[in-house]
Amino acid sequence: MKVFTDLLRALRRGREREDKLKMSIGRIFLAFGFLMSLIAVPLFARGSRENSDRVEELLGAGATFPYPLYSKMFSEYGKLKGVRINYQAIGSGGGIRQLLSKTVDFGGTDAFMDDKDLAKAKASTNNEILHIPICLGAVVITYNLALNSLNNGLKGKHLRLTPDVIGDIFLGKIKRWNDLRISKLNPGIKFPEIDITVVHRSDGSGTTFVFSDYLSKVNPEWKERIGSGKLLDWPVGIGGKGNPGVAGLVKQIKGSIGYVELVYAVQNKMPYAAIKNSNGNFIIPSLSTVSLAADIDIPEDTRISITNTRAGRGYPISSFTWIIFYKEQHYGGRSLKRAQELLSLLWWMIHDGQKYTGALEYAKLPDTAVRKAETIINSVVYDGKPIRFNR
Amino acid sequence: MKLHTFREVVVRKGIGNKWRVVRDRCFKYLLFILSFLGISPLVLIIGYIVVKGLSSMSLRFLFSLPVPVGEKGGGIANAIVGTGILVFVASFFSVPLGVLGGIYLNEYGGYSNRKRWLTYCTRLSVEMLQGIPSIVIGIVVWMWVVLGMGHFSALAGGIALGIMMLPTVVKSTEETLRLVPPSIREGALALGVPYYRVVLRVLIPASKSGILTGILLGIARIAGETAPLLFTAFGNPYFSTDITEPINSLPLLIFNYATSPYEEWHRIAWGASLVLIGFVFLLSLSARFFVSRGTIKKLSVNKSGNSKV
Amino acid sequence: MSGKWKHEMKMKNNGKTNNSTKLKGWIFRVGLITSGCVIVLLLGGMFLSLLGEAFPAIKHNGFNFVTSTVWNPRSESYGAFSFIVGTILTSFIALVLSVPFALAISILLCEYLPEYQNGKIIGVFLRNATDLLAGVPSVIYGFWGLFFISPIVRYFEELLDLPAYGVSILAASIVLAIMILPYSASIGREVIAMVPEELKEAAYALGTTKYETIRRVTLRHSASGIVAGVILALGRAIGETMAVTMLIGNSNILPVNIFRLIFSPGNTMASVIANEFAEATGKLYLSSLIEIGVVLFVLSFVLNVIGKQVIRRFAL
DSSP: HHHHHHHHHHHHHHHHHHHHHHHHHHHHHHHHHHHHHHHHHHHTTTGGGGGGGGOOOEEEEOOOOHHHHHHHHHHHHHHHOEEEEEEOOHHHHHHHHHHHHHHOEEEEESSSHHHHHHHEEEEEEEOEEEEEEEEEEEEEEEEETTEEEESOOOTTTTOOOOOHHHHHHHHHHHBBBTOOOHHHSSSOOOOOOBBOEEEEEEOOOOOHHHHOOOOHHOOOHHHHHHHOSSOOOOOEEEESSSHHHHHHHHHHTTTTEEEEHHHHHHTTTOBBBBEEOTSEEEEEEEEHHHHHHHHHOOTTOOOOOOTSSSSSTTOEEEEEEEEEEEEEEOOOOOOOHHHHHHHHHHHHHGGGGGGGGGGGTTTTOHHHHHHHHHHHTTTTTTEEOOOOOOO | OOOHHHHHHHHTTTOOHHHHHHHHHHHHHHHHHHHHHHHHHHHHHHHHHHHHGGGGGGHHHHHHHOOOOOSSSSOOOOHHHHHHHHHHHHHHHHHHHHHHHHHHHHHHHHSSSSHHHHHHHHHHHHHHHSSSSSHHHHHHHHHIIIHHHHHHHHHHHHHHHHHHHHHHHHHHHHHHHHSOOHHHHHHHHHOOOOOHIIIIIIHHHHHHHHHHHHHHHHHHHHOOOHHHHHHOOOOOSOOOOTTTOOOOOOOHHHHHHHHHHHHHHHHHHHHHHHHHHHHHHHHHHHHOOOOOOOOOOOOOOETTTOOEO | OOHHHHHHHHTTTTTOOHHHHHHHHHHHHHHHHHHHHHHHHHHHHHHHHHHHHHHHHHHGHHHGTTTTTOOETTEEEEEOOOOOOOOOOHHHOOOOOHHHHHHHHHHIIIIIIIIIIIEEEEHHHHHHHHHHHHHHHHHHHHHHHHHHHHHHHHHHHHHTTOOOSSHHHHHHHHHHHHHHHHHHHHHHHHHHTOEEEEEEHHHHHOOOOOHHHHIIIHHHHHHHHHHHOOOOOOOHHHOOHHHHHHHHHHHOOOOSHHHHHHSSOOOOOOHHHHHHTTOOSHHEEEEHHHHHHHHHHHHHHHHHHHHHHHHHHHHH
C-alpha cells in the first residue's frame, strides 16, 4: 500500500519522472496501436465470408413493422436450431436495397416490389427475387376526441367512418369534427366544434403505403390527386416520425386524427375507428378480422394488396408483410449450406413460427397463403438444382 | 477587505463613476442568471432520463443480452460493449488525424506562409464536415466501406463516427494551441529545442486541457448518434467484439426500442439512455482528472510574488 | 527559412546538427502537411461521391429543385425550397438563442468560478453539466422535446390564436439551441481560460472593473476562439437530424408571414434525408435525396465562407 501511495506522490510531484513515465506510456500506446492495425490487416484479408463452411449467422434487413415479431421468431429459432439470425429494421426500402447489394441474405418489406422494380432487379442482378408473406398487419384510424368525454357518448365505442369520409378528411375537405357527414354516421355522439388536425407520417413507410393504397381503391379523387406510395405529398396536416411519432402527436393534440399500425393503437390504449368495408359492414379492426381479410384467392407469387378485401367480415385496411430473397441461391460465393439454412428458416417461419404471432398482436397467415409460400420456397434453386433442406 | 457599499468601492478603487460599478454588478448577476437558465434544460433532461431509466437498472440489465418482447430479463450488454468498441475505433481514426490537423492549422495558418491556400481549404473542410448530416456521412461510408468490403462491420461504423468527431478535435486543438503564450514557444526555441520537439513536448502539453475537451466533446456526440450506424455498423442482437462484423450500439438500441409499440421496450430504452449518459459522464470526469495534472493553467503571480504556473 | 534554421541549429549544438533530429523534424513537417491534405481530400471525396450519386436527379430536376416547394416522389417532381428555408431558419434561430447562454456560461466559469479556486461547487457542477449536455443522444432530445417543449409552444400558439400543433420550426429551434450549447460553451470556456493573466492584471492595474476587463481585454483576445466554437455549433445545428425530425411537424406548406412561419410546422433538409432514405426505392428518388445532401453541402460552404469574411472584418 505504501509503495502505491509513494508512487502516486512521486507521479504528482516529480515532473521529470512523470514526463518519463508518460513517454513510456505513450510509446506503449503507439506500439499497441501498431499491433492492432497489424491484426486488422489479416482480418481484412479474410475475404468473402460466405466461403466459410460453418454457417453461424444469417443477415436480414428491412421493414420495421414486423421487427418485434421477427426478433421473437429468430430468438426461438436460434434456441431450436443454433443458427443466429441478425435482422435490423432499417426500413423496407433499405431492405430491398441491401438485398440488391447482396449484403444481406434476405430482406423484409411491407410493400411488395412492383413489376417494374422486379424487372429492373432481374436485369441488374440476373437473378429473380421471390416474395413470401409472413404475417399480417393492419392500419387503423386513431383520433383524439377526449374533450367532452363525459357526455359525447364515445366512451367504449368505436367511431364509425366510411371510405369517402376518411378520404375527404385527409384531403382537407372535411375540416371540422361537427361536420354533418361524420355525425350522420355516428348518431348519438356529440362532436365538439373544433378543427380536425390531420396527422400523417413524415417518414417513408409501409404503413402509409397500405393506407394510401386502400384510399386509392375506394376514393377516386384520392387516387387522382394523391395516389398511393410510401411517401406522399399530403395536402394538409403535420407529420410524425414513425408510428410512435403519429401516436404521440395524436395523443397530445386535441381533435387530431391519424393512422397507425394496429399493434401501436392497442399497446398504447388508443381509440380506433370501425370502417365500412366493401360489403357494407362496419368492421372493427382486430386480429381475427385482419386474418379474415386475407382469406381470399391470392396469386402464385403472393404479391397482392388485400386492402378493400372482398372477404365479408374482413377489415379493409389490412396487408401482408413479405420476406424477399433470391431464387438462384448460388451468387457471390454463397455456399449450399447457407442456402439450406435460409430455406429451413423460411419454412419454419410460415409453419411453426406462426404460433408467436398472436401474443405480439400480429395476425397469422391463412392456410391459402401458407400453401402458396410453400410452393415458392420449394422452387428455390442452387446452380439450377432444387435444394434439399430440413423442414 | 471586502468592499461593500458603492461609496466604498467608488472611493477605494478610485473608480469615480458609480455607474461603472453598477454595470459591473449587473453584468455579474446577468451572467449568473443566464447560466442558470442555460443549464436548467439539462437538469430537466437528465432528471427525466434518470426518473424513467432508473427502474430498469440492475446488474442483470447491464450484463445480459437483449431478448424479444414478452421474455423476462432483457439486457443491453452487447450494446454497451458495441458503443465502447465503436468509440475506440472512431478515436483511433480521428484523434491522431485531428490533433495533427489542428497543429497544422495553427503552425501554418499564419499570414505569411506560402502554404496558406491549403490551410484555408483545410479549415473550410473541417467546418463543412461538421455541417454534414450524420445520415449523409453514413451513406457515404456505406458506399465506400460497406460496399467495398461486401458486408457491414463495426469498422465502417467506427469510420463514420470518426469522421463526425474530426471537426471538434481539430478546431479545439487549433484554438487552444493558438492561445499558448508565444513566450513559451520562443523560450523553447531559444534553448535550441528542435522545432518538432517544441510542438510535441512543449506546446501540446500546454494545451492538453483544450485538446482533451475537444476529444471528449467529440466522443460525447458520437456516442449518441444513430443515423450513421444504420447502414454501416448495422446492429447485432448477439454479443460481438469483431470489428469486421456488424455490431450493436446503445443509440441504435435506444432508437429501435423507443420507436416500438411496447411499454417494456420503452423502459429498456430509457435505462439504456441512462447508461449512455453515465458512460459519457464517467469518461469525461476520469479523463479530466488524469490530464489536469501538469497542465499549464495560468501564468500568474501568487501571494508571495513568485511566478505560479 | 529552413536554411536560417539549420544555421541556428549548428550554432546551438556546437556546430552539429544531429541527422536523426533533422529527419524527425522533416517527418513531422511532412506529417502535418499530409494531415491537412487528408482532411481536404476526405471532404472532397465525400462531395464527389455525393455529386456522382446525385447526378441523375440534378439532370432531371434542374433549377426547379431549389425553387419549388412540391416534394412528390410519386409524380417525380422534387422541390426542396421549403427544406432549405426550414434549415436556414432553424439553424439561425437556434444559434441566436444559444450563443448568449453559452457565452455567459463560458465567461462565468472562467472569470468568476475558475478551477483553481477550490470549493466552488457551482463551478464544478456547471463545467460538467455543459459537457454532459453534449452526451445526451439526439433521439432522447427528440422525445424530451416532444413532451416538454412542444406543449409549451402549443400553449403560446393557443394564446396567439394560431393552429395549436406544438410541433413547429420554433419547437425544433429551441431544442436545437439546447443541443448546440455545449459546443460554443466548452470551446469558449477553454479559450477564455487561456487569456494570459498579465493582460488582465494590466487592465486591473489601470483601474478597470471586472466587467470592463472582460469586455475589452478577455473577449477581444479570445474572440477568434469563441467564433470558432460558434461556427462549430452552427455546423451541428445545420446537420442535426433525429431531434429536429421529431419536432418540426414535417409539412411543406410555408406561410408567407414570417411570424406565422416560425410557429408553423416545417421541414429541414437533414430531417427529410433521414426520414425518407431508408424507405426510398427508385433511382431518381434516391438520387434526389442525395441531391438534397449536395445542396446542404453548398449551403454549409456558403455560410462558412461568409462567416469567415465577417470574422476577418470584425477581428482585424
